[in-house]
Amino acid sequence: MDSADMGIDLWIRCLGNDSLLQPLWDNLRINYRDYLRFPLFPIVLTVSSYFVFCLPFLFCDIMGEKWALVHQFKIQPGRGPTASTLLHCAGVTFYNHMFLVLPASVAQWVWRPPLDLPDQAPSLLELTAGVIGNLLLFDFQYFIWHLLHHKIRWLYVTFHAIHHNYSSPFALATQCLGGWELVTVGFWTTLNPVVLRCHLLTTWTFMVVHVYVSIEDHCGYDFPWSTSRLIPLSIYGGPSKHDVHHQKPNTNFAPHFSHWDKIFGTHADFSFSTPRQIHYNCIR
Ligand SMILES: [Zn+2]
Numbered sequence: 001m002d003s004a005d006m007g008i009d010l011w012i013r014c015l016g017n018d019s020l021l022q023p024l025w026d027n028l029r030i031n032y033r034d035y036l037r038f039p040l041f042p043i044v045l046t047v048s049s050y051f052v053f054c055l056p057f058l059f060c061d062i063m064g065e066k067w068a069l070v071h072q073f074k075i076q077p078g079r080g081p082t083a084s085t086l087l088h089c090a091g092v093t094f095y096n097h098m099f100l101v102l103p104a105s106v107a108q109w110v111w112r113p114p115l116d117l118p119d120q121a122p123s124l125l126e127l128t129a130g131v132i133g134n135l136l137l138f139d140f141q142y143f144i145w146h147l148l149h150h151k152i153r154w155l156y157v158t159f160h161a162i163h164h165n166y167s168s169p170f171a172l173a174t175q176c177l178g179g180w181e182l183v184t185v186g187f188w189t190t191l192n193p194v195v196l197r198c199h200l201l202t203t204w205t206f207m208v209v210h211v212y213v214s215i216e217d218h219c220g221y222d223f224p225w226s227t228s229r230l231i232p233l234s235i236y237g238g239p240s241k242h243d244v245h246h247q248k249p250n251t252n253f254a255p256h257f258s259h260w261d262k263i264f265g266t267h268a269d270f271s272f273s274t275p276r277q278i279h280y281n282c283i284r
């Protein structure tokens with residue numbers, strides 16, 4: 001058996017090992033039980049992840065062309081956000097969280113009983129499959145939602161247009177959304193792990209991964225470690241694909257994977273040789 005086969009064999013055995021995550025889960029449920037059972041824990045987890053993941057990209061945006069080492073990976077060079085666009089997105093995000101996310105979370109706190117933490121941790125295979133399953137399900141739901149909100153003018157103008165204020169995305173634009181869109185995204189992110197009967201550790205991992213890939217989609221940089229470059233065969237869209245959606249809004253409706261856009265004929269690749277087309281009104 002060569003070293004590549006040994007590596008694959010080790011990875012398969014790790015994935016199927018039921019007890020690999022047990023020490024981590026035991027540590028969490030024994031030492032942080034009250035925090036984990038707190039009804040607002042998922043909200044605190046996702047909101048804090050959002051700002052932590054945004055910070056490095058925000059720093060890249062502020063440095064801009066002065067940081068040539070990073071700027072070489074900018075998808076639309078020279079089209080970074082200004083201070084006023086960053087402030088606008090920060091303001092929209094703050095407003096949405098204060099007046100939508102927080103009241104919805106408190107309402108959920110009132111009616112939802114405290115969660116029971118199971119003794120058994122998921123296997124690594126179960127956790128990985130759960131995260132991928134949730135991403136695929138969300139990708140399908142958002143693809144349909146997104147397509148409808150571009151094809152039906154009233155839906156676009158009323159709910160989705162705010163997200164297309166910027167044709168050159170940046171990390172803080174990720175949650176520069178209308179309230180309806182944020183509520184819908186939050187609803188699926190919360191409901192899907194329940195429908196797929198995921199372990200709580202899988203659910204929280206999915207939520208954090210989902211926050212990261214959503215920010216990465218909007219970061220405006222196509223780094224060598226972008227998810228789309230790590231996953232082969234163009235299965236995953238990533239930042240360059242979603243950047244095209246902000247430039248050519250009738251393409252690339254799926255948020256993460258490529259297959260739905262390929263099936264529906266709305267897939268478009270980013271090409272640096274193609275003149276950049278900026279559309280502020282996507283209805284054609
Ligand atoms: Zn977007």
Ligand SMILES: [Zn+2]
Pocket residue numbers: 146150160163164245249
């Ligand atoms: Zn859109």
